[in-house]
Amino acid sequence: MSRHLxxxxxxxTRALAxxxxxxxxxxxxxxxxxxxxxxxxxxxxxxxxxxxxxxxxPGTKLTVAVRQTRLQLEPAGLKKDLAFTVSEWPNxxxxxxxxxxxxAESIDLASNAGIPPIQAKAIGVDTKIVAVQVRPRPIxxxxxxxxxxxxxxxDFRGKxxxxxxxxxxxxxxxxxxxxAGLKNSDVQLVALPSTQFLTALQSKQVDVAPLGEPALxxxxxxxxxDGAAAxxxxxxxxxxxxxxxxxxxxxxxxxxxxxxFIPLWxxxxxxxxxxxxxxxxxxxxxxxxxxxxxxKRIVASLNKPQFPVSWDKAIEWEQETADLMAEGGFVxxxxxxxxFDRRFEGLAAQxxxxxxxxxx
Numbered sequence: 001m002s003r004h005l006x007x008x009x010x011x012x013t014r015a016l017a018x019x020x021x022x023x024x025x026x027x028x029x030x031x032x033x034x035x036x037x038x039x040x041x042x043x044x045x046x047x048x049x050x051x052x053x054x055x056x057x058p059g060t061k062l063t064v065a066v067r068q069t070r071l072q073l074e075p076a077g078l079k080k081d082l083a084f085t086v087s088e089w090p091n092x093x094x095x096x097x098x099x100x101x102x103x104a105e106s107i108d109l110a111s112n113a114g115i116p117p118i119q120a121k122a123i124g125v126d127t128k129i130v131a132v133q134v135r136p137r138p139i140x141x142x143x144x145x146x147x148x149x150x151x152x153x154x155d156f157r158g159k160x161x162x163x164x165x166x167x168x169x170x171x172x173x174x175x176x177x178x179x180a181g182l183k184n185s186d187v188q189l190v191a192l193p194s195t196q197f198l199t200a201l202q203s204k205q206v207d208v209a210p211l212g213e214p215a216l217x218x219x220x221x222x223x224x225x226d227g228a229a230a231x232x233x234x235x236x237x238x239x240x241x242x243x244x245x246x247x248x249x250x251x252x253x254x255x256x257x258x259x260x261f262i263p264l265w266x267x268x269x270x271x272x273x274x275x276x277x278x279x280x281x282x283x284x285x286x287x288x289x290x291x292x293x294x295x296k297r298i299v300a301s302l303n304k305p306q307f308p309v310s311w312d313k314a315i316e317w318e319q320e321t322a323d324l325m326a327e328g329g330f331v332x333x334x335x336x337x338x339x340f341d342r343r344f345e346g347l348a349a350q351x352x353x354x355x356x357x358x359x360x
Contacts, residue, residue, distance in 0.1 A: 051343040055083040056256035065110040072268030084257040095167045108185040114169030114239035128341035131242035135303040140210040146226035152181035162197045162209030163189040169210045197264035213298040263351030269305040306358040
């Protein structure tokens, strides 16, 4: 399917409903024709055995695609508690890239939003969620192309919207349309990985696309003078997760390493929240290339880290997301309960002070 859409505004939605697209790390697009709404997915294989306590055995290695934790371990004083060897920290964060890494057995553990595990299940990649953070405030804002007249989500009708179905931004689009009283067929969904949203906006290939920080700030700093604008909605992408392939969790040594990493992930996020100046300098300024002032504004807009003691609400949210994707014909209908490895439930919450635990 071409990314350049026709003037038939219902055609892109029909095409997307017929075929699922997963942008791979190589930049190619894999057609998932088997993922039509008529195809039933099989339940993910269950990790074997009771989760062992204690540190992983000497020599245990994981490849971990969690960049922020990598940058937090040293300044937070947590590196000494890492009880295994991280063989590589791939600088990958987009869900499709992580799924491809899981399939290639080149990534053992990663951080993403809630939608990539749904997409992975739809194409037969067996994975499990092992840790959950909840974010009750919106983290994505819709950015418009330069010169656009869009002023609200209701104005999306007939517009070209950047849409990455295998990533959080895809569900944000679907939820925003639903909240605005629009159907998928009322807009043109342009299938792109989120890494291409910026160039698509700049070139006016799309009229609007959801951006997170610091991409939003960088884009508006450059194009606001040309009429680009930010359109805020109340759409929440609730979950940040750690997840891993089932075969990793079936390995007792690697499962123990995952168990060791989860508290460090949670503690690192808390450290960043409590040491904003140092984190802004470490991440936003030196790693992401934004100014100190923009870094402070970005951090002020973020959610305080919250880790649920119980995953019941997270599972409910994940099921709503899967149902929304299935209604649009993007994935088969599925039960998401088996995406969560509840052996790890509450481990992140137990590792942080009570004020960072979500108990409702």
